[in-house]
Amino acid sequence: MKYSYLVPSERISSIGQGCMGIGGEFLRDESKAEEHVHALEVGIDLGLTFLDTAEIYSDGYSEELIGRVAKGKRDKLFIATKFSPENSSYQGVLRAAEGSLRRLQTDYIDLYQIHWPNPTIPIEETMSAMEKLVDEGKVHYIGVSNFSKREMIAAQSSMNENRIVTNQLEYNLFDRFIEQDILLHCRKEKSLVIAYSPLDKGRTTDGDLRRKLLQELSNKYEKTPSQIALNWLISQPSVVVIPKSTNLEHIRQNAEAAGFEISDEDKLRIDEVCTAMPIYISPQEIRVSVSGEGGRSVYQTVEEARANLLRLSPSPLELAEFIRQAEPTKPVRVIPSIDTSDGYTYDLVEGRLRYWAWVLAFNGEKPVPAYVRYD
Numbered sequence: 453m454k455y456s457y458l459v460p461s462e463r464i465s466s467i468g469q470g471c472m473g474i475g476g477e478f479l480r481d482e483s484k485a486e487e488h489v490h491a492l493e494v495g496i497d498l499g500l501t502f503l504d505t506a507e508i509y510s511d512g513y514s515e516e517l518i519g520r521v522a523k524g525k526r527d528k529l530f531i532a533t534k535f536s537p538e539n540s541s542y543q544g545v546l547r548a549a550e551g552s553l554r555r556l557q558t559d560y561i562d563l564y565q566i567h568w569p570n571p572t573i574p575i576e577e578t579m580s581a582m583e584k585l586v587d588e589g590k591v592h593y594i595g596v597s598n599f600s601k602r603e604m605i606a607a608q609s610s611m612n613e614n615r616i617v618t619n620q621l622e623y624n625l626f627d628r629f630i631e632q633d634i635l636l637h638c639r640k641e642k643s644l645v646i647a648y649s650p651l652d653k654g655r656t657t658d659g660d661l662r663r664k665l666l667q668e669l670s671n672k673y674e675k676t677p678s679q680i681a682l683n684w685l686i687s688q689p690s691v692v693v694i695p696k697s698t699n700l701e702h703i704r705q706n707a708e709a710a711g712f713e714i715s716d717e718d719k720l721r722i723d724e725v726c727t728a729m730p731i732y733i734s735p736q737e738i739r740v741s742v743s744g745e746g747g748r749s750v751y752q753t754v755e756e757a758r759a760n761l762l763r764l765s766p767s768p769l770e771l772a773e774f775i776r777q778a779e780p781t782k783p784v785r786v787i788p789s790i791d792t793s794d795g796y797t798y799d800l801v802e803g804r805l806r807y808w809a810w811v812l813a814f815n816g817e818k819p820v821p822a823y824v825r826y827d
Contacts, residue, residue: 453499454710456644456692458563458593458617464530466686467710468502469495469703470648470696475517476510484698485517491698492521496529498707504620504646504694506534506567507548512555519557531556532563532646534597534620537570538765545581549590561585565595565620569603570766571774576610583614593617595646600780601637608641616643622782623647623691625662625681625726626655627823629782639690650685650693651678659826662726669718675709678702682709684722730783732819735811738786739796740804750804754816757808764805771809781806783821798824 454466474488475481492503503521505514515533522529533556535548552561564585566578585591595618596607608616619638621630623645630645638645666677673680678695685693686709695706714722740752751757751768760767766774775781784803789796800807810820 453707454686456686456690458644459615462593464502464644464692465499466692467500467682467706468504468530468646468692468694469500470694471503471505471514471518472509472648473696474505474509474698475513478508478511480511480513482513488698489517489520491700491703492518494700495703495707496521496525498704500703500707501528502530502532502692502694504532504648506536506565507539507552507555508534508536508567512551515552515555519555522556522558526558530562531558532565532595532618533561534565534567536765537566537568538763540566540570540573540578542577542581545578546584549585553590560589561591563593563595563618564591565597565618566599566607568598568766569596569600572766572770575603575607579607579610583611586614595620597621597646599634601634604634604637604641604643616641618644618646620646620648622649623685624650624652625666625684625722626652626728626825628727629730629780632780635688635690643690645691647685647691647693650682650695655825665721665725669714669722672718673712673714675712676705679705679709680714680722682706683712683714684719686710687714687719728823730821730823733786733798733822734819735807735816736795737797738807738820738822739789739794739799740807741799741801751808754808754811757812768805768808768812771805772813775806775809775813781810781821783823784810785825786822787825798822801825 455463456466457463503518505518533552539545539548582594594614594616596616597620599619604619623630635645666680669680670677682693685691697703749762757768784807785801786798787801789799807820
């Protein structure tokens with residue numbers, strides 16, 4: 453297994469195990485608990501000892517299952533978890549940490565992360581609570597997730613003694629948005645990027661030309677296209693990956709993705725071919741689905757988004773203010789509409805909160821940045 457260093461005295465497996473979906477998506481599902489526990493244990497035996505979860509995953513049940521897995525081998529594992537943005541107040545962070553510690557059945561969290569930034573709560577308040585947890589020995593390292601360069605700088609500046617050692621961000625051969633600025637910033641600050649969805653939820657990449665290249669390299673190196681993709685990602689400075697799988701063969705393949713070297717020439721070919729450029733689409737061309745992924749409710753109208761009856765935190769209006777400040781905004785994801793009779797050209801599949809925030813920020817008059825997935 454290849455390893456990456458958080459600090460000179462602490463290393464983690466460069467390929468870990470993402471635990472979104474372990475024990476259910478956003479709702480608790482005990483029907484496959486034994487299968488999921490076994491999958492995690494197989495991964496650990498193969499060297500995938502870095503486990504990443506969150507309090508929101510399966511409403512805390514993911515943490516409970518990791519707690520089961522960790523019994524008798526806690527010192528061999530590096531466990532990371534995250535608290536939700538609505539818990540970003542000083543007391544909220546402390547309560548969330550206690551809940552995670554209880555569910556994980558451990559007295560310390562290796563890496564504690566802010567899942568999403570919350571502009572309604574001063575970052576100084578949030579980071580003060582994080583430092584208290586470190587001082588008490590309940591947390592070893594502090595990380596963030598989905599933070600922009602500006603947000604990361606603000607969070608680091610607000611701390612007295614500790615350093616942000618990670619930023620967890622989506623990064624794969626389809627979505628390379630972080631290469632605009634945050635990836636370089638993390639390298640400069642010696643913070644690891646934890647790449648979530650490194651295989652784009654099993655799709656790896658899109659387009660005939662990109663797939664043809666990955667298949668060619670797959671044949672050359674006698675590895676799967678997914679292994680080529682993972683290997684390319686961890687060959688980038690300061691990048692580790694957390695693919696999620698409960699398929700035992702896929703877990704084995706994930707572990708073996710660190711066991712070979714892609715030539716510099718082939719890395720350059722991947723870099724040049726496997727990139728998706730966002731386009732800008734009028735909000736009037738985008739249809740918002742009735743239900744969200746993982747059973748989450750979504751807003752259907754701008755009025756609903758403005759009212760925020762689902763009490764999303766940050767709310768679409770709060771995020772809209774952030775967008776108006778010209779911070780680079782991660783594109784939403786859309787697919788071409790099959791039925792265009794009602795005037796919609798695309799269906800929104802990811803980034804519903806960002807979509808409504810963008811609409812509110814510019815009164816629906818400015819095109820939305822979007823990645824289009826055609827297949």
